Amino acid sequence: MSAAVDVELLREVERFLYREARLADEHDYRGWEALWTDDGVYWVPAADTTDPHTQMSIIHDNRSRIGLRVRQLETGKRHSQAPPSRLRRMISNVELLGEHDGDVLVGANFLVAESRERGVTLWAGRCEYRLRRLDGDWRMAAKTVLLVDADRALYTLAFLI
Secondary structure, eight states: OOOOOOHHHHHHHHHHHHHHHHHHHTTOHHHHHTTEEEEEEEEEEOTTOOOTTTSOEEEEEOHHHHHHHHHHHHTSOOGGGSSOOEEEEEEEEEEEEEEETTEEEEEEEEEEEEEETTEEEEEEEEEEEEEEEETTEEEEEEEEEEETTTTSOOOOOOSOO
16 A cells, blocks of 8 residues: 555645746746756656766756756857747656655656647656755746657657757
8 A cells, every 4th residue: 555645745746846837938048047946957868877977868967967957048149049949848657756855856747849840749758856945936946858669760859858
């Protein structure tokens, strides 16, 4: 028999994940960046990557690099995002996975529809989050995006996945 789920915590986490998805979809880069802690890590591993420090990753950004990524997107001159992709993402199967050093560990499945001149590309996978409450608000201390097709040639991931 499984342990009881903290339904209120689950609802708070779901609201946070839905907000993060909306900010990314609507290209509200500053709003999205504000969701990160100062020690945040944004990681999209390549297939079979288990250590981003010794193996290739699709994305492996520390907090400084997250800010640089946002500033580049805001210029409107990032060729791969001119014009910006039209995006909509769906978040499902949100699970509270436990705690680590006071942070809440969360998992969720996602599907992103990206519309560009080449047509619509579907990106699917699972996100693993380490969320931290700061001043009463949730922030991402880590986001790992596990793409279903990370072992294949990918179109550019110039948007926020």
